[in-house]
Amino acid sequence: MSASFEAMSASQKRSFQGAYLRYLKSRDGVPDRDARRFDVRERFFAEVDAAPTCWVGAAPVDQRVFDRNHALRRPEEGLDEVTLWALATAKTNRAERYGVEYSITHEAAPADAPNDPHTYIQIEEFYHTRILKDALAALGLTAEVHEPSFFTRVMVRAMVHLPAGVANVAVLSGEIVGVTIFTLLLEKARVLFADQPAALARIEQLFAQILVDEVGHVHFVRSQLGPWQLAASRRLVPVVLRSLVDDIPELERLFGWERLYAHATAADVDAAAAACPDRFVVPAA
Numbered sequence: 001m002s003a004s005f006e007a008m009s010a011s012q013k014r015s016f017q018g019a020y021l022r023y024l025k026s027r028d029g030v031p032d033r034d035a036r037r038f039d040v041r042e043r044f045f046a047e048v049d050a051a052p053t054c055w056v057g058a059a060p061v062d063q064r065v066f067d068r069n070h071a072l073r074r075p076e077e078g079l080d081e082v083t084l085w086a087l088a089t090a091k092t093n094r095a096e097r098y099g100v101e102y103s104i105t106h107e108a109a110p111a112d113a114p115n116d117p118h119t120y121i122q123i124e125e126f127y128h129t130r131i132l133k134d135a136l137a138a139l140g141l142t143a144e145v146h147e148p149s150f151f152t153r154v155m156v157r158a159m160v161h162l163p164a165g166v167a168n169v170a171v172l173s174g175e176i177v178g179v180t181i182f183t184l185l186l187e188k189a190r191v192l193f194a195d196q197p198a199a200l201a202r203i204e205q206l207f208a209q210i211l212v213d214e215v216g217h218v219h220f221v222r223s224q225l226g227p228w229q230l231a232a233s234r235r236l237v238p239v240v241l242r243s244l245v246d247d248i249p250e251l252e253r254l255f256g257w258e259r260l261y262a263h264a265t266a267a268d269v270d271a272a273a274a275a276c277p278d279r280f281v282v283p284a285a
């Protein structure tokens with residue numbers, strides 16, 4: 001069985017909490033919850049902002065085609081893979097972003113925010129939206145992140161108000177599906193942008209940040225759950241994937257349902273960030 005659904009013992013949970021918080025502090029630096037920023041991460045983004053576009057030659061996606069389709073529930077027929085990739089990338093974090101935005105405005109701030117992993121996870125999700133916009137900027141595209149569908153908004157709001165022990169079952173499935181989508185989008189980028197080394201290098205850097213964060217989120221949520229909840233979360237993965245794909249049909253056009261399903265249900269999240277030296281490694285029991 002995938003490590004993503006393995007229950008931790010009480011002593012493992014304790015050592016995990018300490019190790020993960022130390023890791024977040026060294027990776028992100030000091031959190032600023034109001035500005036939704038980390039001091040350490042801002043240095044990297046200053047470099048990105050100094051040279052946002054990395055594409056050499058004519059832009060690979062027509063901004064007007066992109067904008068028109070971004071506003072549609074289902075993309076037009078006949079779009080090329082680069083345009084589908086750009087649309088999927090623009091849409092892929094919107095449910096998470098909506099959930100974090102909603103929970104930040106509807107929940108009290110943690111009593112000890114600088115020592116609570118939730119603080120870091122929430123701010124990391126804000127960075128993910130920025131990262132995906134920067135990945136599109138590397139291709140010369142500008143994009144605003146829209147709200148997810150009505151159904152997704154209702155589901156996300158319900159999760160914020162449910163007891164943590166129930167909500168985290170769905171949150172874990174969602175984080176695992178997220179790792180699948182980002183992994184497959186990065187693999188596709190390597191094929192599509194193989195002849196644009198500067199743009200691909202930027203996309204690799206940006207996606208690595210997301211993958212490393214998300215793998216940490218998976219293990220953190222796992223550390224909050226017991227065996228029955230983990231089993232339920234595992235069964236929920238295909239349901240969460242189906243609803244995400246209904247919301248982002250570009251994903252099915254790019255990868256096909258079978259590939260998405262196989263990747264998400266394998267739930268091998270540690271493989272996703274295996275090549276990243278800054279990844280979080282769960283401490284041994």
Ligand SMILES: [Fe+2]
Binds near residue numbers: 093125128178214
């Ligand atoms: Fe995320």
Ligand SMILES: [Fe+2]
Binds near residue numbers: 096125
């Ligand atoms: Fe996440």
